[in-house]
Amino acid sequence: AEVLRSRLTLHERDARLMDIMLRESDRLNKFVEDFLCFARPGKQPKHSVELVSLLRDTSTLLENNPEVRKMHSIILRPEISQIAIHGNPDQLKQVFWNLSQNALRAMPEGGTLTIQIATAQDGGARITFQDTGIGMTREEKENLFQPFHSGFKTGTGLGLSIVFQIMDDHKGRISYESEKGRGTTVSLYLPPQEPASKSAHVH
Ligand SMILES: Nc1ncnc2c1ncn2[C@@H]1O[C@H](COP(=O)(O)OP(=O)(O)O)[C@@H](O)[C@H]1O
Ligand SMILES: [Mg+2]
Known part of the structure; x- marks a missing residue:
């Protein structure tokens, strides 16, 4: 059109x-x-999912996305080669996608999105999406998860509501650090898989 x-x-x-x-x-x-884009709505079945490869998929998709222009670079910097958690891969991809889209839209003049993943102290996963974009004031940060609240041109204000819902369903956590004019870092935490021995050895 x-x-x-x-x-x-x-x-x-x-x-x-x-x-x-x-x-x-x-x-x-x-x-x-x-x-x-990826996830069906509602609670979805969970099983063991490997997160480093999910993030690789996301960054490959992003590199081929029209919103990503020459002035954007996407860097995936995993500190580990793999980590499996108990989750739904499509829903987690939706989370990664929505956060990446926000990062890119926060950098209309270009910039770098750096995605990192590491093992948390308790064996869970820690993932960060760091952008060099417009950033947020404290007030903007407070309204982040409010449905229909958007600071982007043509935004729906729903991306983060979905993210929040999916993270909650995975018993995960999400936090934002942001400075107006400098950029934003989103940190995700996903809990470790239950050790198999817990349910496997019932005497
Ligand atoms: N990385 C970011 N940098 C700056 N602002 C952000 C970032 N991520 C989210 N925001 C702010 O939070 C709002 C809500 O995000 P979201 O729920 O994804 O809705 P949408 O992307 O449709 O606007 C955005 O409109 C924007 O104002
Ligand atoms: Mg969004």
């Missing part, structure tokens, strides 16, 4: 209609992406 719009010479009223259509379809796309 956008290609069409630029090729056509339209009457003013039709042009206005076309603009509304484009804006609405963009809004709908964003909405679908925030929710359903």
Whole structure:
């Protein structure tokens, strides 16, 4: 549709209609992406998932995404070669995707998204998404998880509500550190898998 719009010479009223259509379809796309790009809604079955390879998938997808332009670089820097937790891979991919999209949109003039993963002290996983973007004031930070609250042009304000819900369902944690004009770091924590021996050895 956008290609069409630029090729056509339209009457003013039709042009206005076309603009509304484009804006609405963009809004709908964003909405679908925030929710359903990977994950079905609701509680999903969990099993053992390896997170380093999930993050690799995410960064490969990102590198081929139109929102990622030449001035963006995405660096995946895992401190470990693998870590498995108990979770739903599609929902976790949705979390990684939504956080990465926010990071990229926070860097309209370009910048670097650095994704790291390490083992937490208790054997769980610690993942960070660090951007060099616009950052947030303390007030903006307080409204982060409020549904429909968006600071981005054409945002739905729903991406982080989904993230929060999925993290909660995984008994995980999420925290933000941000400085206006400098960038934002999102930290995720996902608890370790129950040791197999716990349920396997019932006498
Ligand atoms: N990495 C970030 N840097 C700066 N602001 C952010 C970042 N992530 C989220 N935000 C702010 O939080 C708001 C809510 O994010 P989100 O729920 O994903 O909705 P959306 O992306 O549709 O706006 C964003 O609109 C933006 O104002
Ligand atoms: Mg978002």
